[in-house]
Amino acid sequence: xxKFAILKEEKNEFQCTVANILFFxxxxxxxxxxxxxxxxxxxxxxxxxxxxxxLKPNVIIKANPGSICSTTLRTSxxxxxxxxxxxxxxxxxxxxxxxxxxxxxxVIEIDGDEIPAMxxxxxxxxxxxxxxxxxxxxxxxxxxEILKPVVITRAPAGGGGDGSGVSIAVYPADDxxxxxxxxxxxxxxxxGSFDMKxxxxxxxxxxxxxxxxxxxxxxxxxxxxxxxxxxxxxxxLVLNETSVLNKEGLRYKDEFIRHKVLxxxxxxxxxxxxxxxxxxxxxxxxDMNSKLVKKIWGHVENDKEDVFTRREKETPRPLIVKIxxxxxxx
Ligand code: ZN
Numbered sequence: 001x002x003k004f005a006i007l008k009e010e011k012n013e014f015q016c017t018v019a020n021i022l023f024f025x026x027x028x029x030x031x032x033x034x035x036x037x038x039x040x041x042x043x044x045x046x047x048x049x050x051x052x053x054x055l056k057p058n059v060i061i062k063a064n065p066g067s068i069c070s071t072t073l074r075t076s077x078x079x080x081x082x083x084x085x086x087x088x089x090x091x092x093x094x095x096x097x098x099x100x101x102x103x104x105x106x107v108i109e110i111d112g113d114e115i116p117a118m119x120x121x122x123x124x125x126x127x128x129x130x131x132x133x134x135x136x137x138x139x140x141x142x143x144x145e146i147l148k149p150v151v152i153t154r155a156p157a158g159g160g161g162d163g164s165g166v167s168i169a170v171y172p173a174d175d176x177x178x179x180x181x182x183x184x185x186x187x188x189x190x191x192g193s194f195d196m197k198x199x200x201x202x203x204x205x206x207x208x209x210x211x212x213x214x215x216x217x218x219x220x221x222x223x224x225x226x227x228x229x230x231x232x233x234x235x236x237l238v239l240n241e242t243s244v245l246n247k248e249g250l251r252y253k254d255e256f257i258r259h260k261v262l263x264x265x266x267x268x269x270x271x272x273x274x275x276x277x278x279x280x281x282x283x284x285x286x287d288m289n290s291k292l293v294k295k296i297w298g299h300v301e302n303d304k305e306d307v308f309t310r311r312e313k314e315t316p317r318p319l320i321v322k323i324x325x326x327x328x329x330x
Pocket of ligand 1: 092093212259263
């Protein structure tokens, strides 16, 4: 099979973890249940690992596409090894903050089944990571490098294939770039596009503060379906027919599309690695985002052993440096 992506070490970059233990508590956007989260440092090459510590025995869920178990309005990961099925919902905003803060390895313990919504964005997590410090580890960072375009499309209902459907693609690029096009049937979010090279620094300013959003007309139906039970004006932008109900208004003029990009970054990071490539998404949600990461992940998993063996033959860098990047928070 012709390779469209490979796993590669970046020689001049090192993996990171959190320098200190962090603690978050809050209500889940969909379940409405309160949960506490403890984030601990982890060794190089262990990735992001979630632990349901409220279950006995504790259930470990790796943050990778093989764990994705639901993509309805949020991304949930779970472990089929545990009975009853152990799941953690709405991981995407935290995953996005981990990506933005450059954290490759961490253990995330939770005493419930949904990551707290906090303010509905990635800001609280991201700022906490930087304020408490990021620790550089001795192993090189690994990237998924895209060699050839991968395009996944979903035709509009009724077919037609006229390009008006949902699509997601990734193309070769030297950095991580995202373009997103949205189209909702609402005057404030009818259409828009976003296109940017994103790194850990502009993530904070341009993406991290964008809150999740919902439409007032959908709230009753969602709540009947057991979704959005914890949603409020404190953790989501809510739109009526013509305007935003949140008194403080928008944090960005195009906050809605920036939140779609925030979600996309979190979903893409479930590939288990950072990606060097240009992701181009049109009207996607968590379902299509996860289709792309599953495709890429399945492809690069075979490379993993090569990369790890190669690294072990080299002399590891013995130094462990604690770095705290100064970020001005508004
Ligand atoms: Zn979201």
